[in-house]
Amino acid sequence: GNSVxxxxxxVTLSEEAFLTINCTYTATGYPSLFWYVQYPGxxxxxxxxxxxADDKGSxxxxxxxxxKETTSFHLEKGSVQVSDSAVYFCALSPxxxxxxxxxxxGKGTHLIIQx
Amino acid sequence: DVKVTxxxxxxxxxxxxxxxxxxxxxxxxxxMFWYRxxxxxxxxxxxxxYDVKMKEKGDIPEGYSVSREKKERFSLILESASxxxxxxxxxxxxxxxxxxxxxxPGTRLTVT
Numbered sequence: 001g002n003s004v005x006x007x008x009x010x011v012t013l014s015e016e017a018f019l020t021i022n023c024t025y026t027a028t029g030y031p032s033l034f035w036y037v038q039y040p041g042x043x044x045x046x047x048x049x050x051x052x053a054d055d056k057g058s059x060x061x062x063x064x065x066x067x068k069e070t071t072s073f074h075l076e077k078g079s080v081q082v083s084d085s086a087v088y089f090c091a092l093s094p095x096x097x098x099x100x101x102x103x104x105x106g107k108g109t110h111l112i113i114q115x
Numbered sequence: 116d117v118k119v120t121x122x123x124x125x126x127x128x129x130x131x132x133x134x135x136x137x138x139x140x141x142x143x144x145x146x147m148f149w150y151r152x153x154x155x156x157x158x159x160x161x162x163x164x165y166d167v168k169m170k171e172k173g174d175i176p177e178g179y180s181v182s183r184e185k186k187e188r189f190s191l192i193l194e195s196a197s198x199x200x201x202x203x204x205x206x207x208x209x210x211x212x213x214x215x216x217x218x219x220p221g222t223r224l225t226v227t
Binding site for chain 2: 032
């Protein structure tokens with residue numbers, strides 16, 4: 001079946017540091033890939049997405065590139081801010097006909113940015 | 116922008132009570148989902164619906180039921196609440212069955 005693996009953390013960085021959160025997946029065909037962010041006490045917000053190999057999703061300074069050869073979708077940001085402190089979820093939706101409905105989520109990475 | 120709203124942000128119920136959690140979306144999406152979120156376990160799909168009056172079990176449907184009488188509204192029902200159903204409940208909707216989902220703010224349910 002489909003699965004998503006990401007580091008759980010917590011990941012603690014200083015403000016303005018470079019961020020990488022690793023995400024790898026297992027799925028048949030060409031799934032679509034997503035990063036969601038959850039701020040304390042809130043629901044999940046879609047941060048960025050990529051729907052085919054080599055696509056780069058980007059939003060609010062965050063980027064992730066869909067790498068089919070390594071089945072990865074790592075999240076990066078060049079200079080983090082305290083306001084980026086949140087839990088980040090990597091997720092996939094299967095290709096059409098690829099199996100179960102809905103999204104498959106990783107367990108989430110708790111990011112803490114210190115001033 | 117898609118808006119998904121949930122009836123309560125916080126709810127406290129007693130063991131054995133029947134609990135209704137409601138979710139409404141305003142973007143005419145066909146598909147709606149209920150998840151629960153627990154520390155260390157991530158998000159787990161309880162039920163989903165791809166059309167009015169249609170429902171499908173997710174990964175952990177036991178102890179729950181759902182109702183979708185109108186396209187914009189999807190209700191999660193705990194028939195007889197138990198303490199192990201204390202959790203954060205998240206509703207989501209999507210245009211297609213396999214596309215990005217849009218989430219509500221969540222309901223933190225405590226069963227005592």
